[in-house]
Amino acid sequence: MGYSDYTGEFKYSVDAKHRVNIPSRYRKIMIEKNVSEVVISKGLDSNHIDVYPLPKWITLRDKITSSMQLVNRTHRNFLRQFTQNASHCTLDSQGRIMLTPKLMELAGIKDNGNVMIIGMIDFMEIWDPDELKKHEENTPLTDKDFEKLEQLPLI
Amino acid sequence: MGYSDYTGEFKYSVDAKHRVNIPSRYRKIMIEKNVSEVVISKGLDSNHIDVYPLPKWITLRDKITSSMQLVNRTHRNFLRQFTQNASHCTLDSQGRIMLTPKLMELAGIKDNGNVMIIGMIDFMEIWDPDELKKHEENTPLTDKDFEKLEQLPLI
DNA sequence: TAGATTTGTGGGTAATAATGGGTTATTACT
DNA sequence: AGTAATAACCCATTATTACCCACAAATCTA
Numbered sequence: 292m293g294y295s296d297y298t299g300e301f302k303y304s305v306d307a308k309h310r311v312n313i314p315s316r317y318r319k320i321m322i323e324k325n326v327s328e329v330v331i332s333k334g335l336d337s338n339h340i341d342v343y344p345l346p347k348w349i350t351l352r353d354k355i356t357s358s359m360q361l362v363n364r365t366h367r368n369f370l371r372q373f374t375q376n377a378s379h380c381t382l383d384s385q386g387r388i389m390l391t392p393k394l395m396e397l398a399g400i401k402d403n404g405n406v407m408i409i410g411m412i413d414f415m416e417i418w419d420p421d422e423l424k425k426h427e428e429n430t431p432l433t434d435k436d437f438e439k440l441e442q443l444p445l446i
Numbered sequence: 447m448g449y450s451d452y453t454g455e456f457k458y459s460v461d462a463k464h465r466v467n468i469p470s471r472y473r474k475i476m477i478e479k480n481v482s483e484v485v486i487s488k489g490l491d492s493n494h495i496d497v498y499p500l501p502k503w504i505t506l507r508d509k510i511t512s513s514m515q516l517v518n519r520t521h522r523n524f525l526r527q528f529t530q531n532a533s534h535c536t537l538d539s540q541g542r543i544m545l546t547p548k549l550m551e552l553a554g555i556k557d558n559g560n561v562m563i564i565g566m567i568d569f570m571e572i573w574d575p576d577e578l579k580k581h582e583e584n585t586p587l588t589d590k591d592f593e594k595l596e597q598l599p600l601i
Numbered sequence: 602t603a604g605a606t607t608t609g610t611g612g613g614t615a616a617t618a619a620t621g622g623g624t625t626a627t628t629a630c631t
Numbered sequence: 632a633g634t635a636a637t638a639a640c641c642c643a644t645t646a647t648t649a650c651c652c653a654c655a656a657a658t659c660t661a
Contacts, residue, residue: 294504298485298532300548306621308638315618316534336519351516384640385619410529411522412511430523459610463648467609539650540609 295320297410302420305404309395310387311417313342314408318386329388331417332377333397337426340390340398340417347414348377390417398422450475452565457575460559464550465542466572468497469563473541484543486572488531488552492581495545495553495572502569503532545572553577 297320303312313321321327321344330348334341343351355373359366376397380388390400399419400406407423409416418426452475458467468476476482476499485503489496498506510528514521531552535543545555554574555561562578564571573581 294500296507296529298529298534299546300530304620308622310620312619335517335522383638387620389638409526410532411525412507412529416526432524432527461611463612465610470608536649542609544648 295323296412297415298412299410301408303406303408305390305395305400305402305406307403309390309392309402310383311390311406311408312385312387313382313415314410315386317408317410317415318382321382328379328381330377330379331388331390331394333372333375333394334416338398338422339419340394340400342388342408342415342417344414345379450478451567452570453567454565456563458561458563460545460550460555460557460561462558464545464547464557465538466545466561466563467540467542468537468570470541472565472570473537476537483534483536485532485534486543486545486549487533488549489571493553493577494574494581495549495555497543497563497570497572499569500534 297317299314299316301314303314305311324344324346326344326346328345330343330345332341332343355370359370361367376391376394378391378394382388395401398417399422400417401419405420407418407420409418409423452472454469454471456469458469460466479499479501481499481501483500485498485500487496487498510525514525516522531549533546533549537543550556553572554577555572556574560575562573562575564573564578
């Protein structure tokens, strides 16, 4: 994973052309790693968008296809969900990507609205600010979570 | 960990640009260890800021990400909360770091106010002076705490 | 104790980042 | 093929940050 990772939370606007800025720190990391393309897709569980730098996407894709059994209905359904809403995009000269109408709809992101971008170490998430707040309120870290943390060695 | 560690308590100002000085003794240790970058994040339990020199952050991060599965919803939620408030910063030529508005808010630190910096051996904490005093008054170590501590090896 | 160095703090300026919009090229549609 | 819609490209403006210099207070040194 190296020393540079995607962390933090950023607020950006969505313009009339569905363009969203990628944080400059993230762009620097991508340049350093020679990545100029990302794959955006529906977040695995909820109403947000996942942004995978291409190498991460390839890792994910290969992991899934190699362990998947096409005769298994659940596997097929999962694979469909995973790829159906995935689209490749390259950053424009200003460092922005263009969201698709379908993903914006799924994530509740509005034209000329705002988004929150969250770093997830080796990929990113794009949220509608209200959806994010709602999600945070519904999933606070519990004491049980902290107990789990304590069981990790060296922390 | 070597012979040099972060200890002690220091009082510094926060200027209008959200800059906070790092104690020169700490800076010397960092130079000695070739560290020019830290990650600041929300303190695990309370209202203060944690400052991890980069190597410490990497250790933490890898411990957490290695025990984590992306398809697990709880894991994803935990990872999000872990990274969300973490932001990388490099010291400026005067040896200061810039705090983010969100972390200042979470820690109750005010523009043009003061902070206390506390050494935690291999990382540091930044507190609002009032919050720190309150915390000290409200959480003296009890006998029960010491009993728990006795269960730790090597102490 | 006087001078020299380090440390903490403040502020100006140049560089970078974020955002908006116009224009041309590409694709899609009938 | 001609037209409409869309996306890529370019430039302009504003906001923010990084970089630099300056100075005062504190500490060290001889």
